[in-house]
Amino acid sequence: GLIEEDSLEMTNHWEDRSLREHLDDPRDQAMYGVVHGALEKDLRARSMDFISSRPFDGIAVGGSFGKDGHDLKQLLEFLAPLYPQDKPRHLLGIGDIPNIHQGILNGLDTFDSAYPTQIARRGAALQGADKKYINLVNARFKTSDAPLSPDCECSTCKNYTCSYIHHLFKASEPMAAVLVTHHNIYQMQQVMKVFRQRILDDQI
Template identity: 45%
Template sequence: MRAIFAARWSFQRTLVTRIIPDPWALPPCPSTFPAYEPKPFFRFEIIHRSRRSSARIGRLHTPHGTVETPAFVAVGTNAALKMVDQRRADEAGLELLFCNTYHLLLQPGPEIVTQAGGLHRFMQRSRPIMTDSGGFQVFSLAHGSVFDELNMKTRKRGSPNLLLAVSENGPVFRSYRDGRKIELTPEKSVQAQKMLGADIIIPLDELPPYHIDRDALYQSVLLSHRWEARSLREHLHDMRQQAMYAVIHGGIDLELRRKSVEYLTALPFDGIAIGGSLGKDREELLALLAFLDTLLPKDRPVHLLGIADEESIRRAVPYGIDTFDSCYPTRAGRHGTLLTRQHGRIQIKSRKWERVFEPVDTTCEGFVSQNHTLAYLHHLWRAHEPLAAALLTLHNIKYMCDVMREIRTRILADEL
């Protein structure tokens, strides 16, 4: 008889049915997996280790080119950077792009992307791509982000709960596009990512809320481990020149994080991603990274999921983080914020910039700074011209790539 229990995310006041035969079941023993072997198509090369911290300069060698690390990874949710053409992003220095399997699973579907020759051909991108499992969107669309939880934000009255159930097989949810019911198993997630053809893929995991009791969190970590082990087995059956990163879980519980690191690093994953709830603020995040820095292997790349604002990057790099993904810099551009060295953050709608006939940033050699003035961008924004959001977004991508180049220079000089 299967044990059936319900977990209520208190801040959302929604019921998610969990059907787990044994919530305390251990994942398969690492000895049942082959030993890790370096791949000819994927390699992490460490160029320099800082003498002051765990910061390092590296190179990710992938089938679609090299990524200089530490690196900012922009998010192209639907196989597109909102408002920015791929070629312009390439010129700005963007080397690695993050696409979301959940959204691509619903539209256009992995089968169509496969018929197009994979994501790279479909979106005409020659540089590396990373995809997630779809799990983050399934769970975050159901119970919100940590920010939503801490600020007591709930779904609008009458809006559907997209997450229907969680079983040992995987989550069951409704498509936000057409309402159809979908079961996302670890195997289906990996198969979808095989069809998309990204260079780096992620195993299926569960995203529990920030406020959760320890037993429930531990059960979630064990479930994620079982799903990740199944994802890895599916991946190893047919690697297709793709690397797979494990996702470390445990919330801000250090002992659970330790258990997660110990188990997942014993499996033949090509890299490590730090996921789950990363704390209620930057200080909790950094305390967690400081703890993980002593545990994570030093020869595999480490990716921080969903965090890539400038201050967090600068403070996280000394803990050995190599890549950071976030939609923040591009979203900020679409909402009228320019990131600059010369003026700090600029709200372009402000009348302050109406008659400033100077480049956006005289220290920047990007397309926007070289060709447009603050007064012109202010005019475009006030006139509601779509070009304004496009130019602001492109500039912010260039800004983040320049920040990462500066960070790599400082690591090389042992300043970080």
């Protein structure tokens, strides 16, 4: 639409201006150009052409990704053949495991997100690549002596039980979110190790 098109033109203007400033004083830093355009494929393609024609150090995909994973999947599949082959590709603000997997399948290299910490504050403990998470606020964990995730080697799982962390959440103790955050970040690190090995083994 016209609004999205105007927004893209404004974004391109600011990206050009930012790049000029960066090139004048790079300070040993890299600068990525961000591909925008919401769910409008023609705008995304134009944005990709614009970013690819400039001397950015990498390509980032940002902006609106739609309402659900299906919209994101379609967008990433559309963008996959359009990336320049000589630059790294980053997906902005997406950090849940299914969408990271989808990103890897469509040529993305790196990701950033507050997802592991955001869900930790609500009591959600990640369960590896196959399962999503458990909610430690749930009453069923009140008497559970199990760790947050079977076979997890993080310090939270080695030292605390589900019932103890459930108690911390019920008592509104800030330490609850800290412990689950540590667990979730460890889980994400393990999942990414698996993904990296699968890439090296040509399984992805």
